[in-house]
Amino acid sequence: MRKGFPEGFLWGGATSASQVEGGWNEGGRGLDTQDCRPVGRGLTRAQKNSWDHKQMTTGKFERAIACTTTSEADGSCDYPFRQGSDEYHRWEEDLDLFAEMGMKIYRLSVSWSRIFPNGDDPEPNREGLEYYRRILAGCHERGMKVFLTMLHYAVPVHLVKTLGGWKNRAMVDQYLRLAKTLFTEFGDLVDYWLPFNEMNAGRFNPYNGVALIKDQEENYDQAIFQALHHEFLASALATKMAHEMLPGSQVGCMIARFCHYPATCKPEDQLQQLHDEQYTNWFYTDVMARGIYPEYMERYFDSKGIVIDMEPGDLDVLREGTVDFVSFSYYFTQLSTVDEGWEKTDGNLVVAAANPYLPKSEWGWQQDPMGLRITLNQLWDRYRKPLFVAENGLGATDVLEADGSVHDPYRIKYLRDHIAAMRDAVEDGVDVIGYTIWGIIDLVSCGSIEMSKRYGVIYVDADDECNGTYDRYKKDSFAWYQHCIATNGADL
Ligand code: BG6
Numbered sequence: 379m380r381k382g383f384p385e386g387f388l389w390g391g392a393t394s395a396s397q398v399e400g401g402w403n404e405g406g407r408g409l410d411t412q413d414c415r416p417v418g419r420g421l422t423r424a425q426k427n428s429w430d431h432k433q434m435t436t437g438k439f440e441r442a443i444a445c446t447t448t449s450e451a452d453g454s455c456d457y458p459f460r461q462g463s464d465e466y467h468r469w470e471e472d473l474d475l476f477a478e479m480g481m482k483i484y485r486l487s488v489s490w491s492r493i494f495p496n497g498d499d500p501e502p503n504r505e506g507l508e509y510y511r512r513i514l515a516g517c518h519e520r521g522m523k524v525f526l527t528m529l530h531y532a533v534p535v536h537l538v539k540t541l542g543g544w545k546n547r548a549m550v551d552q553y554l555r556l557a558k559t560l561f562t563e564f565g566d567l568v569d570y571w572l573p574f575n576e577m578n579a580g581r582f583n584p585y586n587g588v589a590l591i592k593d594q595e596e597n598y599d600q601a602i603f604q605a606l607h608h609e610f611l612a613s614a615l616a617t618k619m620a621h622e623m624l625p626g627s628q629v630g631c632m633i634a635r636f637c638h639y640p641a642t643c644k645p646e647d648q649l650q651q652l653h654d655e656q657y658t659n660w661f662y663t664d665v666m667a668r669g670i671y672p673e674y675m676e677r678y679f680d681s682k683g684i685v686i687d688m689e690p691g692d693l694d695v696l697r698e699g700t701v702d703f704v705s706f707s708y709y710f711t712q713l714s715t716v717d718e719g720w721e722k723t724d725g726n727l728v729v730a731a732a733n734p735y736l737p738k739s740e741w742g743w744q745q746d747p748m749g750l751r752i753t754l755n756q757l758w759d760r761y762r763k764p765l766f767v768a769e770n771g772l773g774a775t776d777v778l779e780a781d782g783s784v785h786d787p788y789r790i791k792y793l794r795d796h797i798a799a800m801r802d803a804v805e806d807g808v809d810v811i812g813y814t815i816w817g818i819i820d821l822v823s824c825g826s827i828e829m830s831k832r833y834g835v836i837y838v839d840a841d842d843e844c845n846g847t848y849d850r851y852k853k854d855s856f857a858w859y860q861h862c863i864a865t866n867g868a869d870l
Contacts, residue, residue: 390483391818394530401466408495414442477520487527497534543589544605614699631666641715651714707769711749754803769816
């Protein structure tokens with residue numbers, strides 16, 4: 379039996395450019411879709427979490443494009459993604475802190491519009507490339523490997539205006555120009571490539587995942603799955619390109635993993651659980667890891683009147699572009715039930731059926747460390763490919779004390795319990811190669827667009843309206859994770 383984490387296990391932290399970087403109008407960067415997501419001032423937590431508030435509309439989009447600062451002049455709303463956590467100006471300090479913690483790997487994403495400001499520019503923006511070369515090289519200089527997400531939700535607005543997002547097949551070519559540029563420029567600096575963050579987000583948050591604005595779509599579901607088909611092609615072609623240009627390169631896929639338990643032992647709930655797993659999880663990883671469109675989706679598409687427009691050769695592309703490893707984000711689990719009146723709670727990207735046995739975070743996300751062990755076993759059984767926990771962490775309200783300390787025992791407990799469950803999975807025989815805490819440094823929440831939902835083991839002094847010094851402070855969880863890494867997860 380295996381004991382504990384293997385030598386060389388990749389302990390790290392994760393961020394995304396739109397949430398951490400800032401510098402939205404510097405260095406030749408163009409505007410992207412995340413820069414356009416407003417958060418209304420004075421809203422309650424429930425209002426910020428409501429679907430209406432998260433939804434992009436043509437009106438909001440146009441208004442955001444016209445706004446040239448981080449807040450509307452009338453004070454009605456802010457655009458916090460434009461400021462992020464100011465890593466653009468503080469990346470050296472951040473990397474020093476990560477290295478001090480002993481991190482073995484940093485998962486970060488590039489901003490597409492920092493490299494191609496409009497997406498379709500004939501040449502990349504050298505200043506953007508130089509910024510990323512500095513930060514990626516800076517990781518290696520400090521002994522950290524690099525896990526690079528090539529697209530984490532943020533698409534240049536020009537591509538949305540001219541192509542209408544991923545429902546347009548022309549997006550594939552634009553994306554592949556980005557991919558080729560990244561492989562050419564950073565092939566010597568990236569250890570693990572991730573063509574897309576959370577592929578299934580396209581289904582659950584179509585603005586983030588596939589750059590669709592709902593009121594511009596006549597048939598939303600059709601557009602979503604067509605757009606996903608284009609992302610699958612782009613992912614497979616990028617994977618193949620990486621393997622050809624950079625022999626031996628490691629390219630992965632990623633989903634937001636929604637682990638479902640049947641709410642009761644009723645056969646109907648069991649069947650619902652099977653379908654929930656297929657439609658929310660397996661579909662995406664089956665395409666990218668097995669290289670096939672699974673049969674169960676034919677019936678699903680038929681029931682919704684969805685017809686995927688494919689060109690000859692598309693299925694070959696998917697078959698030839700399968701990934702080397704499978705990664706996922708893991709935050710919570712939920713129930714599957716046919717009972718429409720079952721109590722609901724919030725979860726990452728979705729509203730979930732509540733499980734009476736699980737505690738919830740302040741944001742209603744059900745905490746379930748054992749579900750991580752279950753998920754890892756299920757993924758390993760199905761694909762037999764190395765697994766990477768690309769995101770896991772606790773969004774919570776933290777308090778910066780007068781002496782600069784932040785006491786976050788709740789986060790330490792969350793991380794300890796999840797890492798212990800991951801260690802159990804390793805001892806079950808699952809091949810887990812790495813774990814990156816989400817939001818290793820506080821950043822703007824993707825779902826509710828606010829700084830006050832904090833994930834970091836490093837505190838950033840900024841509020842929801844982009845006020846603050848943006849100075850960094852170590853939370854208690856910083857020293858805890860440092861010790862966890864130093865003992866290779868043996869002493870939690
Ligand atoms: C994942 C995303 O879905 O969840 C991240 O990849 C996101 O971008 C994370 O930040 C946590 O979600 P939230 O809404 O709490 O920021």
